[in-house]
Amino acid sequence: MHIQDQTPTMFFLTPVLVAVVCVLIVWIFKNADRNANRKKGEARVHPWVDEDLKDSTDLHQVEEDADKWQESEESIEHIPFSHTRYPEMEMAKRSQEFYELLNKRRSVRFISNEQVPVEVIDNVIKAAGTAPSGAHTEPWTFVVVKNPDMKHKIREIIEEEEEINYRKRMGHRWVTDLKKLRTNWVKEYLDTAPVLILIFKQVHGFAANGEKKVHYYNEISVSIACGILLAALQNVGLVTVTTTPLNCGPRLRVLLGRPPHEKLLVLLPVGYPSKEATVPKLKRKGLDQIMVTV
Amino acid sequence: MHIQDQTPTMFFLTPVLVAVVCVLIVWIFKNADRNANRKKGEARVHPWVDEDLKDSTDLHQVEEDADKWQESEESIEHIPFSHTRYPEMEMAKRSQEFYELLNKRRSVRFISNEQVPVEVIDNVIKAAGTAPSGAHTEPWTFVVVKNPDMKHKIREIIEEEEEINYRKRMGHRWVTDLKKLRTNWVKEYLDTAPVLILIFKQVHGFAANGEKKVHYYNEISVSIACGILLAALQNVGLVTVTTTPLNCGPRLRVLLGRPPHEKLLVLLPVGYPSKEATVPKLKRKGLDQIMVTV
Structure with a gap:
């Protein structure tokens, strides 16, 4: 003017x-x-987005190099690979049984407070730790929470953020839909499950000289380890539900005393199903819907 | 001036x-x-980065909502969960055996050209398809390539891009290091392995009205499925190496006739190890290095 x-x-x-x-x-x-x-920045990145999830380390990594997934291995001694081979009939049987075992897996949100054997939790995490990783960086930390007070603090953080998600962040239409379903932000399983496994991805490590060492493809690697962990849990008859608590990463990280280069990827409440546990009546896609042969 | x-x-x-x-x-x-x-933009995003990998769909998704991982399930009928429970002794044994089985898994780059049973490949992919996914979207496509010509075309694309990676994109110091190791861009296993499994993530789907339907957490979901696939392969005595071919995604997608909303995440050459197969002498981190108990 x-x-x-x-x-x-x-x-x-x-x-x-x-x-x-x-x-x-x-x-x-x-x-x-x-x-x-x-x-422009605000339109793209909502103000409530978990800072830990916004760091986009994975995009940066991908830029750096393709083959680092393997390279570090090339510099060390090679030894003959020892292999167990099964007859074709047994391969067919084993593959069928493994599929049937895993096909019974469901995400279960009703978990009993009964304790689970320590040794079993150790073994399923050891199994997860056999996952491949970019440049053999093994960029995962499994935080196993058994302490009831700590579980309750975790629940408080998650429910507090979830309530904000539901009340403010999710938009009117969706909240209306959720009301109909009587779904809310209460996560009882965070108290009742005897074990919570919080899986952190290490977005970088440290070289001997203290310098940052990029962890290539850390999110893919840690998610692969998570897949193996889910298979291992199913194999012993424990249940879980794969959750990715939005906006809670930084607060949970601080609560658990994990360093800033570790970012929460997945939280798994683990235990036996409660007696009244139900699951949604879902179907899985058929092989012809997920596989293409060339 | x-x-x-x-x-x-x-x-x-x-x-x-x-x-x-x-x-x-x-x-x-x-x-x-x-x-x-x-x-600033150029410094962050190298010009040679795979366009498919740059789309950052995962970051956008995370903004939208936390709990969509589960929500879609809430709207449908719930049924009692049927559960197989093992005695504690058996749980311990099963968890130990599963760990020992998976701990023998190694990334193997020397794959024999011997054929593998079709049924077994079907079953391992069916097992992978039991993975959980954000809002039960099952956002994966497994492209199984057996055709020798197609495998060779895939090899040509990957080696062409890899050669550019090595010659131009990787920087002098690193290429010098690689020369010492006699590592190069030749990927013989892409021809010899009887089966290549290319795992695509579907970054979105389509609603009944044709509108795009966001696939929340698709990369985590597909990576989890990949972890289960690796466990299933190990369970039947087949070997693979987890590769993430840089810059090849779009060309391989077009070669295989996959739609633009599918992005290549991982390529697994699958088969029996060749007789002279070697692996780097690597150690895995101990449980105390990957697990923290609270």
Whole structure:
């Protein structure tokens, strides 16, 4: 407004004043640009998004190199691979039985408070730790929470964030849908499950000299380890539900005393199903819907 | 330079000329800003990065909502969960045996050209398809390539991109390191392995009305499925190596006729190990290095 008012009289002003006005214009233009950029940023990244999830380390990693997944292994001694081979009939049988075992796995949200054997939890995590990883970095930390107070604190953080998700972040239509379903932010299994396994991905490690060492493909690696863990749990008759608590990563990380380069990927409440446990009546896609042969 | 040269004489010029000079200054400032932004962008995203990998769908998804991982299930009928419970002794034994089986798994790059039973490949992929997924979207496509010509075309694409990676993209120091190790871009297993499994993540699906349906956490879901697939392969005595071919995704997708919303995540050459197969002498981290109990 101020500038437009002056424009008609500008030609009668001294060149010095004109210069001042122009500098003002420059300043206004620059600020307008900056605001526009800031707005773009906000539109793309919602303010409530978990800072830990926003770091996009995985995208950066991918840029660096393809084959680091393997390379580190190349620099060390190679030894003959020892292999167990089964007859074809037995392969067919083993593959069928493994499929049938895993096909009984369901995400179960009703978990009994009965304790589970320590040794079994150790073994399923050892199994998860056999997963391959980019450049053999093994970028995972499994935090096993058994302490009831700590489980309750975890529940409080997750329910607090979930309530905000439901009340403010999810949008009207969706919350209406959820009301119909009587779904809310209460996660009782976080108290009742005897064990919570929080799986952290280490977005980088440290070299001997203290420098950051990039963990290539850490999210894929840790998710693969998580898949093996789910198979191992199913194999021993324990149940879980794969959860990715939104916005809770940083608070849970601090609560559990994990370092900043570890980011929460998945939380698994683990135990036996409660007697009244139900699951949604779901079907899985058939082989012809997930497999293409060329 | 041009502007500075004019500055001393500016006060003798007409206000109109001063205004023109100032507009020029505005234009120069604005362009400088834009260039600076562009440079920032370039520093972050290397020009050779796979376009398919750059789409950052996963980051966007996470913004949308936390609990969609489960929600879709809530709207359908619930049924009692049927559970197989083992005695504690058997749980301990099963967990130990499963760990020992998986701990023998190694990434093997020397794969024999011997054929593998079709039924076994079907079963391991069916097992992978039992993985949990965000909102039960099952966002995976397993492309099983057995055709020798197709395998060779895949090899050509990957080796071509890998050669560029090695020659141009990897930087001098690293290529020098690789020369010492005689590692190069030749991937013989892409021809010899009887089966290549290319795992695609579907970054979105389609609703009944044809609208895009976001696949929440698709990369985590598909990686979990990949973990189960690796366990299933190990269980039948087949070997593989988990590879993430850089920059090849779009070309391989087009070669295999997959739609644009499918992005290559992992390529697994599958078969029996060749007789002379070797593996790097690697150790895995101990349980105390990967697990923390609270």
